[in-house]
Amino acid sequence: MQQQPGGTLAPMECTFHPQTETLLKCSKCDRPICGKCAITTPVGARCPECARVQRLPTYSLPAPQLGMSVAVALVVGLGSGVFLGLLEQLIPGGFFGAIFVALGYVGAGYVIGESISRASNRKRATPLQLLAVCSYGISIITFSLVAGGLVIGLYSLVGLVVGAAMAVNPFR
Ligand SMILES: [Zn+2]
Ligand SMILES: [Zn+2]
Numbered sequence: 001m002q003q004q005p006g007g008t009l010a011p012m013e014c015t016f017h018p019q020t021e022t023l024l025k026c027s028k029c030d031r032p033i034c035g036k037c038a039i040t041t042p043v044g045a046r047c048p049e050c051a052r053v054q055r056l057p058t059y060s061l062p063a064p065q066l067g068m069s070v071a072v073a074l075v076v077g078l079g080s081g082v083f084l085g086l087l088e089q090l091i092p093g094g095f096f097g098a099i100f101v102a103l104g105y106v107g108a109g110y111v112i113g114e115s116i117s118r119a120s121n122r123k124r125a126t127p128l129q130l131l132a133v134c135s136y137g138i139s140i141i142t143f144s145l146v147a148g149g150l151v152i153g154l155y156s157l158v159g160l161v162v163g164a165a166m167a168v169n170p171f172r
Helices: 048-059 063-088 094-119 126-147 154-171
Strands: 039-041 044-046
Touching: 039 048, 044 048, 063 094, 063 126, 094 126, 094 154, 126 154
Parallel strands: none
Antiparallel strands: 039 044
16 A cells, blocks of 8 residues: 655755755745755845845945945035034033034934935945945044044044944944
8 A cells, every 4th residue: 555745845956956855945936945055034045046136126236326325425524524613613612512522423423324325225335334434534524624623532532433333334
């Protein structure tokens, strides 16, 4: 008496490696894939093709968006530096001055990160991180020039670091 195997997990052949048997399927297109070509993504194992399709919209940056992001980085970097520098001259020195500078750095970092993120359509890419850092640098230098000197102190240093993190954060 012969019995059919009851399990539904019959081994299949990998779409990309025809000699390799596998039980794994791509979570998107349902084609069989093997351990060699499966790519682990947040939504499960995928074949190389579907993994690539999924990654494209977030990690690659078309030239027009990159150009737009560079322009925004320059304008926002310069603009926030001038704005903070002019505002700083209205604030008395001492404690309040130091707090203002620290908050100014953080604000500039946030605005820069947000602006570039919007200009690039919320892409996450390494060139954008670099761009945000450059823009932040421009902002700090412009700020120092307009305010008449780089303000160094505990608060401003903390603000400087937090601001830099804010600028880079949308692209990580
Ligand atoms: Zn697939
Ligand atoms: Zn394979």
